[in-house]
Amino acid sequence: MMTARIVVLTIALGAGGVAAYLVSNSEGQQPAPAAPVVQLPTVEVLVAKADIGLGQAIKPGDLVWQTWPEAASNIFIRRGDRPEAANQLVGSIARAPFVVGEPIREQKLVKSDGSGFMAAILPAGMRAISTEISPETGAGGFILPNDRVDVILSKRDKNPDKPGAADSVSSETILTNVRVLAIDQAPKEKEGQNTVVGKTVTLELKPEQAETLARARQAGTLALALRSIADVNASETSKSDTQQQQQMAQRGNAIEIIRYGVSTSQGAK
Template identity: 45%
Template structure:
């Protein structure tokens, strides 16, 4: 009996050992996953650009609080932008400059759109070679009051003699600089109908308008945005010269008589 018990115990131990070895051999193998390092993020070279801290209207004078330096990608910096690296004191040096165009909040300051140095607002927004001339208007003679600063208009002279009335267009594609003292609509609200319109004219056109005001009544006709452009052609019959204006640049051409 003792031998039988011993044999059973030995068989049990052998079986247990065999089971242990078998369990280890069938156990889950640990997989080693190689982690690839993340690619380094692409760095963007930045600079600081002088921008408008809020919306700035045409003819508005810049104060120190209207300037703010903002981070800007160097690759997207246009030639007219003012960088802090090149001009660190620009935000103080440009105080008092007059906006010759509108600026949106966050828009980089382009020095080409600024008039610098103690000049009047209206003279600052006038392109080189142009004059500002005023003419009386009313709702009836200004498209019912729908004409606003920056619009383009045609100028019509109406004359009346006895029972005859005649009208002719004396100027075309003229830019309106201001209605009374307003140079731009405010916050999208149209201004009240004014009594005077200030027009952007060449010297020859000023003479034409002044003579027409003495001859009859002046009306302004609003032009479509698609019809209005930056090219104007003015002829001088006395000198045989045509002045072609493109984006504020005048070119004289002699016409053979």
């Protein structure tokens, strides 16, 4: 019995000595100093204080100055370069949306100079033309401003050789990859819930494309086909661009080129 007590006492004394040794060592060690924080040079740039929608005019208080890394501020409006920019840009119209905190770039703004919103955001040389749409011809309401669409013309023709026979229907794409400028929308009640349905679409077109669309409106029914956002950089073409420009009829020694419905003759080489 005495031997067991001596063994227990020895173990306790040993554990206490180890604990005392560990405590003394930890008190003698100093904590490692924290690494110094590298301060990046910063400047103040002009940013949107709140979301700014397409076509919205800049009002006093819509823009604020915010600290920004200097290395990434070259394309933005810096306070050191233009301290009065927040006041100078009041009245400008947003050609593209801004989200809250987004730095302002003047390429996305335009001065209206008294013109209407559509005339202000329309690029030089382009035209805005509207046409009627419905849920069936407008991708079910999923087409929104700044989307890209194809315009499809469908025509119903009677067969004069077979009276009473069913009409033949033909469809062709007359415009491709054109930008939607605006959608005239109104709420519509459907199955107890409010949905949004566009009735009129305004497209951004070249002058010759606007003429093609105007003629097509009288020839049949127009439908819009929504394009993928991945096709945004695809070239804009129309039936006039792809077919009429390439149609050539050789007459003798001359070649007739039909462009936008106007024929010109050139000597064959």
